[in-house]
Amino acid sequence: MTVADALLIALGAVAIGSGALVVTSTHLVRAGLYLVVSLGAMAGLYLGLGAGLVAWVQVLVYVGAVVVLLLFAVMLTRAPIGPSADLDRPAWPAVIVxxxxxxxxxxxxxxxxxWTIYALPAPGNTERMGAELFGNWVLPFEVLSILLLSALVGAIVLSRPDIGAREGAAREGAAPEDAGHEGSDA
Structure with missing residues (x-):
């Protein structure tokens, strides 16, 4: 066993262990941080396998964008930070599945x-992969960016406290400006 093999086994164990902690944690924020560790270990695995570009894309897109979006959504929607009774479920169904x-x-x-051994193709270069990504795959790339942006805007809209006050006042027939000044003629 070489040092590279031991490193890949260790990174795989870290990825599996932190992935198990993601699905068994009762703290939503801690689950997000365990997800960062798991995705970082996956980037290390890609790097150990010689796919440097894929490793950096993993770090930038998943660790840098998706997990940050998840944590912002948790913060903006005022989700509970501590342990949640909704997340306290038995782990055995997940283990079985x-x-x-x-x-x-x-x-x-x-x-x-x-059990056939295949020769791996030579790793591609960054220029060819970039041309493929932004040539043939540009539409799914842009659709994903719009989806992430709309999720962030939706979290911001849901977290605004004045939206609920306006809707409640509109149902009662009063304008939100008039809700606190019922007896004044100003």
């Missing part, structure tokens, strides 16, 4: 490749 999916994927991989 995850184990079943893992065994199923292992059986499919063994059946597909029949």
């Amino acid at each position: 995850g184990g079943g999916v893992g065994v199923g994927l292992a059986v499919l991989m063994v059946d597909a490749f029949r």
Whole structure:
């Protein structure tokens, strides 16, 4: 076993362990931070396998954008920071489903490749991958950016306290400006 093999095994263990902590944590913010660790370990695995560009994309897109968006959504919607009773569920159904999916994927991989050793293709360069991403895959890339932006705007709109006051006053027939000045003629 080489040092690279030991490093990949250690990073895989960190990714699996922190992924298990993501789904078993009762603290929403801690689950988000465990997700950062898991995605960072995955970036380390990509780097160890020689896919430097994919590792940096993993760090920038997932760790830098998606997890930050998740934490901002938690903060802006005033979700509970401490332990939540909604997240306190038994872990055994997740273990059974995850184990079943893992065994199923292992059986499919063994059946597909029949223990044949294939030569890996030469790693692509960044220029070719960038041309492919922004040439053929530009539409899904832009749709994903619009989806993330709309989720952030939705979280901001839901977190504004004055929206609820306006809706309540409109249902009662009074303008929100008049809600606190019922007896004044100013």
